[in-house]
Amino acid sequence: MFKPKGSANQGLNIIIVGCGKVGTTLVEQLVKEGHDITLIDQNRQKIQALTNTYDVMGIVGNGASYSVQMEAGIENTNLIIAVTESDELNLLCCTVARRVGNCAAIARVRTPDYSKEVGYLREKLGLAMIINPELEAAKEAARILYLPTALEINSFAHGQAELVKFRVPKNNLLDGITISDLGKKSPANTLICAIERDGKVHIPSGDFIIHEGDVISFVGSRKVSKPFLEYIGFKTHQVKDTMIIGGGKAAYYLAKQLLHMGVSVKIIEHDRARCEELSILLPKAIIIHGDGTNEDLLKEEGIEYVESFVPLTGIDEENILLTLYARQVSNAKVITKINRITFKDVISRLDLGSVVYPRYITSEAIIAYVRAKKDSMHSNIETLYHMFDYRAEAIEFLVDDESAVTNVPLMDLALKKNLLVCFINRNGNIIIPSGQDCIMVGDTVMVVTTHTGFNDIQDILQ
Missing domain, CATH: 3.40.50.720 (NAD(P)-binding Rossmann-like Domain)
Structure with a gap:
């Protein structure tokens, strides 16, 4: 066993089996978020490289082996994540862990034969999540080809809302317009929530002026993305x-x-x-x-x-x-x-x-689950996306309890700087909120912020 370099954290105890691309991305992120990580892989060099770089424990061995899991401390583990190259090994790791420890389990499963049976496997093996990076990457690519002028499209509220990213071209009507003027003129009910200019990410206020070359992310219900892009002069037919x-x-x-x-x-x-x-x-x-x-x-x-x-x-x-x-x-x-x-x-x-980036898609889904599991008092994280190379986050919370943010008009909440409440999903109805709107129990709420590590809806307050 390789010893870590630092002290214990107050996060979850997590075992990651498999130190490939996804495993490494997860280590990077989860260490940053303050969790105790133990790695298992059969490749000594990979374990050595990661334990030298990050404050993590490493064990060389077969992650599906009972004795290796015991050595890794499976009995005191909150979550095991199996992301080896083999679907079968991932499922076996999780099955062994569920029998031995009282932990949640996430498996990466990529084979089409299994992906048709995800619901059945998850229920029968008692898994928290089965994730398929290739399938998720394909879904993202299909969304983009449906709306080809977009650079990126992420979906929220079970597909009811979209976060769309595009670049402002030369001689476009957006060049030189303020956000509030655009809001008054645009027929589509959307909200511009982040702008990247010269490598810097801005969460814009109403008086922010848009320029040619800016990379803009806007949010709206699924049916308004096309009308908005058409309004600003983009072609929006899907590819043939x-x-x-x-x-x-x-x-x-x-x-x-x-x-x-x-x-x-x-x-x-x-x-x-x-x-x-x-x-x-x-x-x-x-x-x-x-x-x-x-x-x-x-x-x-x-x-x-x-x-x-x-x-x-x-x-x-x-x-x-x-x-x-x-x-x-x-x-x-x-x-x-x-x-x-x-x-x-x-x-x-x-x-x-x-x-x-398939590995990002995988790690975001897992990190959203980890943050939701970390004892959030009043809410759960439904969806999480990193924007602009991890410099901003878009997070969707399910509000399942009364708290300091509920039943108060947004204009009266002391919100953190560099943060926007982008939409409220109330019973499938996507509301782009004004200052008078309130967050209520049962809503899902999406925020975009340059702060990182939010676990609970109350983190939006100063």
């Missing part, structure tokens, strides 16, 4: 067709959703056996056997005329190069999937269109 490079799990999930939306799909995959599999799984898609990084093949298959292009190879560098190539030869909407987070500054300076 897409070309996907790579035929892995994420490609399968994305193609399935796009075909369901009526989008034609072409997948280029180099492995013949996988092509045959995909043609049975996705009879309505066109499956091409070939090298998706071959320029001639891409031209032959119509990259210059396609409306959207999504490289989903397993290699980030290939995805980035393919995106940059598509940008040069076509007007396609591009989405780039990136797994690693190294060279982040370089990546953010490249024109990669919409970027999807």
Whole structure:
């Protein structure tokens, strides 16, 4: 066992099995939020690297083994998170932990066969959550292709509300307008909740002036996103067709959703056996056997005329190069999937269109659960998204108890600076609040803030 470098925290005791990309992202975040972490992995180097960098315990061994879990302190653990490369091992780790300790369990499960049975598995194995990064990344990509002028779309209130991100183009009517003037003129009931300019994130007040090049996030009910973007001069029709490079799990999930939306799909995959599999799984898609990084093949298959292009190879560098190539030869909407987070500054300076990070999607869902579990008195976290490279958070709270924030007009609450209450969801009705509106028990409430680590709705108060 590797010893930690620091003292005990007042957070939860959490065991993470698997020190791959998602495991590492979770360690980074959960240590920051003050939890006691024990890592289990069979790779000694990975354990050593993480215990040297972070204040965590590390055990080299099989996370599904009873004796290894006992050594890791499973009997005093609040939560086990299994994110190894193997679905079966993840499910077994959680099953053993649920029998031995009295802890909650989260498993990463990526195989399509299992993902159809998520409800059954979760209930029968007593899991708190089963998370599928490829499926979640595909959902995010499908949302973007439904509204291709957006850079990013996150959904809240069980899909009733959306947080949409876009960049203000040259000569756009938003250039030089204040937030309050836009609010008066726009026919769609939306709220601009965050603006990134020159690398700095602003939670804007009414007198904030928008400029060309600003990256803006706005929130509204699902049905107003399109009218708002149309009002500011963006095209909003969903794409008619897409070309996907790579035929892995994420490609399968994305193609399935796009075909369901009526989008034609072409997948280029180099492995013949996988092509045959995909043609049975996705009879309505066109499956091409070939090298998706071959320029001639891409031209032959119509990259210059396609409306959207999504490289989903397993290699980030290939995805980035393919995106940059598509940008040069076509007007396609591009989405780039990136797994690693190294060279982040370089990546953010490249024109990669919409970027999807599966490991972030996974860690956000898990962190939302962890924060909700951390004894929130009056509320629960329903949804959590990190915005602008972790410099702001969008959090949706379920208000399940009376507290200092309920039944008081928002204008009378002493809210923290750099924080906006963006919407109140009352019985499925999305309210963009004014100062007179109150938060009530039973509502879900979404806030955007540059503060981090909120666990409870009362954290919005000074």
